[in-house]
Amino acid sequence: xxxxxxxxxxxxxxxxxxxxxxxxxxxxxxxxxxxxxxxxxxxxxxxxxxxxxxxxxxxxxxxxxxxxxxxxxxxxxxxxxxxxxxxxxxxxxxxxxxxxxxxxxxxxxxxxxxxxxxxxxxxxxxxxxxxxxxxxxxxxxxxxxxxxxxxxxxxxxxxxxxxxxxxxxxxxxxxxxxxxxxxxxxxxxxxxxxxxxxxxxxxxxxxxxxxxxxxxxxxxxxxxxxxxxxxxxxxxxxxxxxxxxxxxxxxxxxxxxxxxxxxxxxxxxxxxxxxxxxxxxxxxxxxxxxxxxxxxxxxxxxxxxxxxxxxxxxxxxxxxxxxxxxxxxxx
Numbered sequence: 001x002x003x004x005x006x007x008x009x010x011x012x013x014x015x016x017x018x019x020x021x022x023x024x025x026x027x028x029x030x031x032x033x034x035x036x037x038x039x040x041x042x043x044x045x046x047x048x049x050x051x052x053x054x055x056x057x058x059x060x061x062x063x064x065x066x067x068x069x070x071x072x073x074x075x076x077x078x079x080x081x082x083x084x085x086x087x088x089x090x091x092x093x094x095x096x097x098x099x100x101x102x103x104x105x106x107x108x109x110x111x112x113x114x115x116x117x118x119x120x121x122x123x124x125x126x127x128x129x130x131x132x133x134x135x136x137x138x139x140x141x142x143x144x145x146x147x148x149x150x151x152x153x154x155x156x157x158x159x160x161x162x163x164x165x166x167x168x169x170x171x172x173x174x175x176x177x178x179x180x181x182x183x184x185x186x187x188x189x190x191x192x193x194x195x196x197x198x199x200x201x202x203x204x205x206x207x208x209x210x211x212x213x214x215x216x217x218x219x220x221x222x223x224x225x226x227x228x229x230x231x232x233x234x235x236x237x238x239x240x241x242x243x244x245x246x247x248x249x250x251x252x253x254x255x256x257x258x259x260x261x262x263x264x265x266x267x268x269x270x271x272x273x274x275x276x277x278x279x280x281x282x283x284x285x286x287x288x289x290x291x292x293x294x295x296x297x298x299x300x301x302x303x304x305x306x307x308x309x310x311x312x313x314x315x316x317x318x319x320x321x322x323x324x325x326x327x328x329x330x331x
Contacts, residue, residue, distance in 0.1 A: 033093055033271050034067040040261070041097045043082035045075040049214070053129045053259045054098045056291055057282055064278035077114075078168075078330065079103030084115030087122060091264040093271035098128070099260045101170050105315055109323045110168030110330035118316065122262040123272055124308040126279040127300030129292050130256045132213040133174060133231040134242075138204040139223065146228045146248050149208070150182055157185035163197040163206040166190050168330025170257065171197070171211040173319050174231075178210060178253055180322050201225060212257055214296030231255050232298075255315065256298070260308060276305055 040058065042051045054071055062069040074082035079102050086097035104118040135146070143149035153160055164171030167190050179186060189206050191197040194215050200206045202224050217238060219225045227242045231254050235244060245253035261279060263272060280302070282288055289299050303311065
């Protein structure tokens, strides 16, 4: 025989049911991270250097995290559109951006309103790769070394042209920084992308440039271009006779390019720590080191998220002062 529940019993059952229902979302929220696919937003079209690095990391990072890692290419405005989207994404560790000097240094400094602050709107995770920059001249330029190059530019103010992948690109910013440090006068000739500027240098349409080593290395080795200095921690194995800017007495120019990983600001610290640990475990694998080096890159520095943010802040201050003084504007 059953008896009707008393009013007090009904209240207790209702209270317990509500408590259980309230606990369910908390239990779901407490699931170990990650419990579903993690998206790496690449703010550039497929096929470029940032996309390449992201795809090198995707599979081993998925294994390290124990969850699928999905690449999402969202090109536009030199990386600004997708970076702004990630800055506004839910800070739960499931939407990350593959950051670079273009999206997190050049754009914020040269665009009127990129839609995000590279420091305040993101939580740094880790570098994925850093790559070497190289000062190049066409072989027709009568300068066999850096000292002769500086003397030549000073003797012919405004006559030598330098190339970049576009107004406000890192290729322009690197040369403008060198110009400001050495009091040089040369003329900027922008191109649309890396391919055209390589052709322009080889054909002597422009006389020099200071940009990423990888696309130029085969042409240097073939004698079609001459390398005068590298921005690297040490000399490059493929170019053992080319000194670093630090060796030449200009350590401020010894700035390597970087590609990193960032999450929206306010992403929980334990999620950032999990991601950082996973990235470091992948970056330290011999297969990853070999893959990066074969593409003209170096393995990332052993930086904590805080150190990575500090490095970006220092670079923003270094280039920012020069950009303001020179009045550089991006497209």
